[in-house]
Amino acid sequence: MAQNLTTVGFDADDTLWHNERFFQLTQARFAELLADHAAPDHLAERLLAAERRNIGHYGFGIKGFVLSMIETALEVTDNRVPGDVIAELIAAGQEMLSHPIELMPHAQAAVEAAAETHRVLLITKGDLLDQERKLAQSGLGELFHGVEIVSDKTPRVYAEIFARPGAGADRGLMVGNSMKSDVVPMIRAGGWGVFLPGSLSWALEHAEAPQESPRFREIPDLSGLAPVLEAIG
Structure with a gap:
């Protein structure tokens, strides 16, 4: 670990x-x-x-x-x-609500690799039944140590979630395609935020990148996550 x-x-x-x-x-x-x-x-x-x-x-x-x-x-x-x-x-x-799930490039490999060295969580917002359906169809469910389906993603929510394993947000990292929901609030909670800019995103999920933060990272796709985890240590 x-x-x-x-x-x-x-x-x-x-x-x-x-x-x-x-x-x-x-x-x-x-x-x-x-x-x-x-x-x-x-x-x-x-x-x-x-x-x-x-x-x-x-x-x-x-x-x-x-x-x-x-x-x-x-x-x-x-x-x-x-x-x-x-x-x-x-x-x-x-x-x-019934559309088949199609994984993003490198998604399964990224989660599998992270799970070998870290505790991995799925943290998503949206409709409970729909998110549970998608997770079940994705084939990734068994790789996660925990799943959190929340009404919104805020610094407080991240602080509470990452405190549950006992390590705290300052020893946690969040990776996602939303600057507003996945990156900025996680960094404000004291953790690391990794941005995937290549994905489509909803207009209401746009936010300025926290370029000044030493805990901000950006990767082109999920194949870039493993080097980031190794570099952080």
Whole structure:
């Protein structure tokens, strides 16, 4: 076991398996359905605003996304959106909730390698049932020493999670594709944050990189994680 770093946390969506691209495909279909009522860019702005408003009510995940699409459709049509459009949006959400899991490049090898030398955790946010489904289908579940499905990722949440194995956040590392959720709050909690910039990410997950922090790292894909863990020690 490493002397300095004891625990490695992995984000799930768009870090270990593809996710955001299904949201983008559904949003493109949404734009087609509402093309007679709003230009694509305007519709995207209205949808993003609805998602931002609704996070506190619905949390993160597909169900909240579908409800935000329906709300936006009602807004841009002055409550005259056809019922068949609502039905298509619901069907799109159901399809997203049953889509097969496709692992990101090097995901399994990265988790397996980290698990040989560190305690490894899956730390994700979103709908509980959907995240449990994806983890079960991924084939990675047995590699993790613990799984945390949280409503949001904040410095306090990370401090509590990494304190449970007994080492604390200062001896922990979090790797993920969201600067806002995976990297910045983990560093603020006292740990290491590793960013995967190559993955798609939701607009609400963008944040400035903490370039001034000595605990910030960036890797092109998960094949770069092992050298980072070795260098930290």
